[in-house]
Amino acid sequence: MINFFKYPINLFYTSVEGLGKFFILIFYSFKSISDWRENLSNILDQIIIIGLKSLPIVVFTSLFSGMVAGMQATYQFDIDTGIPTHLLGQTLKYLGSVIGTSVLLELSPMVTALVMTGKIGATITAEIGTMRITEQIDALESISFNPISYLIMPRMVASIIMFPYLIIIGDIFGLIGGLVASTASYEPLTASMFFDGLKMNTNLINDCVVGVIKGLFFGFAITSIACYKGYYTEGGAEGVGQATTYTVVASCISIVVLDYILAAILL
Numbered sequence: 001m002i003n004f005f006k007y008p009i010n011l012f013y014t015s016v017e018g019l020g021k022f023f024i025l026i027f028y029s030f031k032s033i034s035d036w037r038e039n040l041s042n043i044l045d046q047i048i049i050i051g052l053k054s055l056p057i058v059v060f061t062s063l064f065s066g067m068v069a070g071m072q073a074t075y076q077f078d079i080d081t082g083i084p085t086h087l088l089g090q091t092l093k094y095l096g097s098v099i100g101t102s103v104l105l106e107l108s109p110m111v112t113a114l115v116m117t118g119k120i121g122a123t124i125t126a127e128i129g130t131m132r133i134t135e136q137i138d139a140l141e142s143i144s145f146n147p148i149s150y151l152i153m154p155r156m157v158a159s160i161i162m163f164p165y166l167i168i169i170g171d172i173f174g175l176i177g178g179l180v181a182s183t184a185s186y187e188p189l190t191a192s193m194f195f196d197g198l199k200m201n202t203n204l205i206n207d208c209v210v211g212v213i214k215g216l217f218f219g220f221a222i223t224s225i226a227c228y229k230g231y232y233t234e235g236g237a238e239g240v241g242q243a244t245t246y247t248v249v250a251s252c253i254s255i256v257v258l259d260y261i262l263a264a265i266l267l
Contacts, residue, residue, distance in 0.1 A: 022228045025148070029156055029227070032149035042154035050120055050155070051162030055169065057119060058112055062170035065111045066103050066177025073099050073178075074186035095189055096197020099178040104207040105267075108170035110259060113218035116166070117251040121226040124155055125247040128230025129240040137231070152227045156220070163219025164212045171208060210266045217262060221254045 036043065073095050128151055131137050140147045179194050198204060229243040229250075 021232060022224070025152070025228050025231060026224055028148050029152050029224075032146060032153045033157065035146070035149040035153070036157070039149055039154050042150065043157050046154045046158035047162055049123075050116075050158045051165060054116060054119060054162075054166060057115055058166050058170050059173050061111050061115050062108055062173040063177040065107045066099070066174035066179075067181035068177075069099050069102050069107055069174070070178035070181030070183075071185050073102075074182050074189065094197055094200070095182055095186075096179075096194040097200050098197075099182060099194075100175060100198045100204065101207055103174035103178055104171055104204070104211045105263075106259075108174045109167055109211045109214040109218065110255065112163075112166055112170045112215065113222065113255045114252060116163070116219070117222050117248055117255065120159070121222045121247045121251045122244045124223065124226035125230040125233075125244045126240055128152070128227060129233030129243050132231065132233045133236055133240060147231075152231065155227060156223050159219040159223040160216065163215045167212050167215030168208075171211060210262075213266060214259060214262050217258050218255050221258060222251045225251050225254065 128137075131151070137147045137151070140150065175198075179191060183189050183191055183194060226247045229247045233239050233243045235242065
């Protein structure tokens with residue numbers, strides 16, 4: 001009977017302890033922002049790594065995600081529904097609005113965040129985790145050097161700065177992909193009709209802002225989880241692999257949950 005309850009109790013205590021370590025690490029990370037001048041070069045390096053070097057994959061995935069949205073929207077639009085010919089052009093304009101809303105609100109933020117989970121989240125965990133098991137972090141602490149302000153704070157600041165910009169880039173290329181695919185796969189739809197549909201959406205700016213806010217929270221979640229798992233890695237090379245896997249899984253779950261919460265609050 002005791003053995004039956006031992007595992008869930010240990011799991012509960014481990015989860016509570018992990019949450020405590022996580023929030024303590026986040027607290028000290030924000031507290032160390034006051035040392036940004038001493039770590040400015042690290043922040044700039046992380047801005048390049050997280051932001052500029054991630055642009056190609058964000059552009060590529062956003063472009064094709066928008067193209068999929070465009071093809072799906074035109075596929076669902078059945079021209080044999082009895083719409084009079086003189087009203088067909090006006091009705092087609094709604095395709096631009098539908099595609100634009102789906103790209104700005106969901107596709108661009110979600111796809112960008114999930115891609116960055118694999119690219120940035122796993123990289124951060126592996127880097128910091130390797131430094132932990134090779135005792136480089138212990139060496140920094142032994143010389144009274146704050147490893148949180150040196151390793152974690154620059155990555156978190158860079159992600160908070162760059163993720164909204166990556167979402168905006170994703171929005172632009174997602175709309176381009178939607179335009180190209182929808183007009184190519186559905187001949188009656190023209191580019192002017194597509195843009196007229198975008199203009200018909202009075203919430204276009206609001207949708208864009210909501211997507212950027214989502215990106216801000218997604219970036220913070222991905223980086224904070226990655227830094228936490230990397231900082232507390234143990235168990236040698238196998239532990240680094242396990243921490244990296246945990247980071248990707250936990251970040252993906254966090255993104256989905258945050259997406260629902262933010263949609264419920266902001267929409």
